[in-house]
Amino acid sequence: MKNIICNSRWCPGPDGGPLYFSGSGATYDNLCVCGYRTCTTTLPEGGSGCDQYDPAIPVWGQQAITWGYVLRAVEAQDIRLAAEFCGPNGQTERREEVITHRVCYCFCRQMATFPIPDWAETVRLSLHFAGKTTACTYYAPAAYFC
Numbered sequence: 001m002k003n004i005i006c007n008s009r010w011c012p013g014p015d016g017g018p019l020y021f022s023g024s025g026a027t028y029d030n031l032c033v034c035g036y037r038t039c040t041t042t043l044p045e046g047g048s049g050c051d052q053y054d055p056a057i058p059v060w061g062q063q064a065i066t067w068g069y070v071l072r073a074v075e076a077q078d079i080r081l082a083a084e085f086c087g088p089n090g091q092t093e094r095r096e097e098v099i100t101h102r103v104c105y106c107f108c109r110q111m112a113t114f115p116i117p118d119w120a121e122t123v124r125l126s127l128h129f130a131g132k133t134t135a136c137t138y139y140a141p142a143a144y145f146c
Contacts, residue, residue, distance in 0.1 A: 001144045005053060005125075008141050010037035021141075025049020025129060029137075033107070036070075036139040043133040050129065053141065056086065056122035067125045067143040068111035073103050077131025081112040085120035093117055096128070103136075113146065 010018035010028060017028055018037065026041040026049055041049050059065065068081055082096045097112035116123070125143060129136065 003142045003144065004057060005141045005143050006055065009035060010039070010139070020054050021051060022054055023049065023051035026051055033070075033139055038137050038139040040135065040137045041129055041133055042135055043129055043131070045132045047133065048128070048130045049133070050126055051138070052124065052126040053143075054124075056124055057143070059085070059116045059120050059123050059145075062116050062145045064113050064115045064146050065123060065125075065143055066111050066113040066146050067141075068099075068109060069127060069138040069142070070107050070140045071099075071103055071110045071136070071138040072105055072107045073133060073136035074105055075132060075134035076100050076103055076129070076136055077133065078129065079103055079133070079136070080128045080130075081110070082126045082128055083114040084124045084126070085117050086122045086124070087117070087119040088121065091119060093120075107137075109140075109142075111142075
């Protein structure tokens with residue numbers, strides 16, 4: 001399968017942040033694991049943050065999309081992978097999968113599969129954090145149609 005995420009190694013763009021990605025509450029590190037630049041977030045109780053793949057991905061004719069990162073955390077209250085499907089006339093539908101219970105202190109690929117609504121034209125993919133989060137490091141975003 002071919003990863004449909006552009007710049008999955010997070011090479012810097014003109015502003016120093018990774019090209020095609022944006023977010024809040026996270027720091028793109030100078031550390032690399034297996035050639036992939038990492039990102040780390042630590043949030044206080046009640047905090048929130050996200051990392052978003054900015055380009056809308058065309059989904060016409062596809063059944064589902066699987067998406068995620070290699071991820072670890074010392075502590076996490078709420079981590080979610082999300083897919084926001086967009087269609088004609090501004091129609092949107094957001095789907096999320098909580099992955100907190102699968103995250104531990106060891107790096108492990110965390111993926112979620114989202115069925116694509118028949119009416120959807122594009123999808124935007126994101127990772128969300130809420131509540132106390134300690135030393136959550138992630139890298140190597142990947143997405144595949146299935």
